[in-house]
Amino acid sequence: MTDMSTGGLAVPRLPQTRAADAPGAPALADDRIELTNERFSNAVATAATHLAAAGVRRGDVVGLLLTNRVELVVALFAAWRLGAAVTPVNPALAVPEVEFQTADAGVRVLVVEPGAQAPSLMTAVECTALLEPAPGPAAPEEDVDGTDVALLIYTAGTTGKPKGVMITHHNIDAMTASFIEHFRFTADDHSLLVLPLFHANGVVLGTLTPLRAGGRATIAGRFRPDEFFPAVQRHRPTYFSAVPAIYAMLTALPDDVRPATDSVRFGICGAAPMPADLIARFERRFGIPIVEGYGLSETTTASAINPLDSVRKPGTVGPPLPGQRIRIVDAQLNDVPLGESGEVVIAGDVVMAGYLNRPEATAETIVDGWLRTGDVGRIDDDGYLQLVDRVKDMIIRGGENIYPKEIEAQIYHDPGVFEAAVIGRPHDVLGEEPVAYVSFRAGAASNVETIANDLRRRIALIKNPVEIIELSELPKNPVGKIDKPTLRRRDAERTSPGRTSR
Structure with a gap:
């Protein structure tokens, strides 16, 4: 498709270029609205006029406090048309959390659900009003530069106040181009979006990439296993992206659920390492290959993904994506020998501009152009990256380094396990000891005793959890990852002060 844009950028002008190339082709849909390319472009122009009337100007920030819906994507492009940046806000946040993000980002106008209330003293526009006819002439289109901030994605805030990740238009152009090259996306591709649009994956991989390739995106709304x-079968997508928790829920569907999946070329798994056993279970049952990948909001979505047409290695996240470089380094940021573990650092055009108004945090994270991820990994002889764990999740037991992911992978060998998470529990003498939290599939014969017995055969005694605790469901963060900070707090609450684990 034509790649015309101001300043050589492809993504900000997608509505206009798509309408010029194929006005009647489908672009975007949810369960209420279907937009062709021409209707999409017109909707963006109309929404931009409404936002301008509300006071949005070049350099401003527009907040999107919305569930997954067509209006969110329209508002995104409308803000860019005016030269403004966008910060998507998780609609499940509490009012103080919304107030923090909108104030920290300097939001000028907040787009909200119909009938919703915005924080006090903030201009709000209902999303449905953006699609209504706009009075007066259309707002003029602003030029945007590659260095302009396009998205402010806020981190989960597990280590303090959430930080605004500044993703530029150049970052987004580089990331979508990388995805298109890696997955060979074309105008025939169709994304089924099940991940939240307040996260980079949903915006960039699930929506912007297929639109740039000339394809389409359908927003499925809030994920429900029985509706997926x-x-x-109804929309016949060619791919989707999800997190391990979603794949686990789908494999737990009743055995008589045998859907037609012939339209789907592949599924992508990100956000957290996916157990190899779960990948195999999903692929055998549903006939959809899963490619596991890895990335962060700070790298605009992804930095490594297993290939589609060559060797896929379950348990790894594949080689670096086109245009990116990955190294494994020690504490002094020197390269470690091939195959050894160290911190994963990443360079490329997808690396964020920095954290909004946090120069110290930016300087600590981006060193000589390399993004320090805080993840521990190793690279094998074929150049595939294997994640070992988070630096902060590593357990030091009596001076020995223990990686929770290694224990979790062994727990997942039990087919009755639905989810597992290992955390460190403080110990007066040893420093920390591993503790496992698990949930089981419906009807599973497994229990904490069978897992403990199996682990004693599979891993060294020092790595065995001192306690295995069953929960009906493990806590998740808004992206769908198992929420280890919450597990640590709960574990501390259930452990009396000063208690020493056996």
Whole structure:
């Protein structure tokens, strides 16, 4: 498709270029609205006029306090049309959390659900009003530069106040181009979006990339396991992106659920390492290959993904994506020998501009152009990256380094396990000891005793959890990852002060 844009940028002008190339082709849909390219472009122009009337100007920030819906994507492009940046806000946040993000980002106008209330003293626009006819002439289109901030994605805030990740238009152009090259996306591709649009994955991989390739995106709304495959059969997407928790829920569907999945070329798994056993279980049952990948908001979505057409290695996140470089370094940021573990650092055009108004945090994270991820990994002889764990999740037991992911991978060998998470529990003498939290599939014969017995055969005694605790469901953060900070707090609450684990 034509790649015309101001300043050589492809993504900000996608509505206009798509309408010029194929006005009647489908672009974007949810369960209420279907937009062709021409209707999409017109909707963006109309929404931009409404936002301008509300006071949005070049350099401003527009907040999107919305569930997944067509209006969110329209508002995104409308803000860019005016030269403004966008910060998507998780609609499940509490009012103080919304107030923090909107104030920290300097939001000028907040787009909200119909009937919703915005924080006090903030201009709000209902999302449905953006699609209504706009009075007066259309707002003029602003030029945007590659260095302009396009997205402010806020981190989960597990280590303090959330930080605004500044993703530029150049970052987004580089990331979408990398995805298109890696997955060979074309105008025939169709994304089924199940991840939240307040996260980089949903915005960039699930929406912007297929639109740039000339394809389309369908927004499935809030994920429900029993509604996912009916949506696949109804919309016939070619791919989707999800997190391990979603794949686990789909494999737990009743055995008589055998959907037609012939339209789907592949599924992508990100946000957290996916157990190899779970990948195999999903692929055998549903016939959809899973490619596991890795990235961060700070790298605009992803930095490594297993290939589609060559060797896929479950348990790894594949080689670096086109245009990116990955190194494994020690504490002094020197390269470690091939195959040894160290911190993962990443360079490339997808690396964020920095954290909004946090120069110290930016300087600590980006060193000589390399992004320090805080993840521990190793690279094998084929150049595939294997994640070992988070630096901060590593457990030091009596001076020995223990990686929770290694224990979790062994727990997942039990087919009755639905989810597992290992954390460190403080110990007066040893420093920390591993503790496991698990949930089981419905009807599973497994229990904490069978897991403990199996682990004693599989891993060294020092790595065995001192306690295995069953929960009906493990806590998740808004992106769908198992929430280890919450588990640590709960574990501390259930452990009396001063208690020493056996």
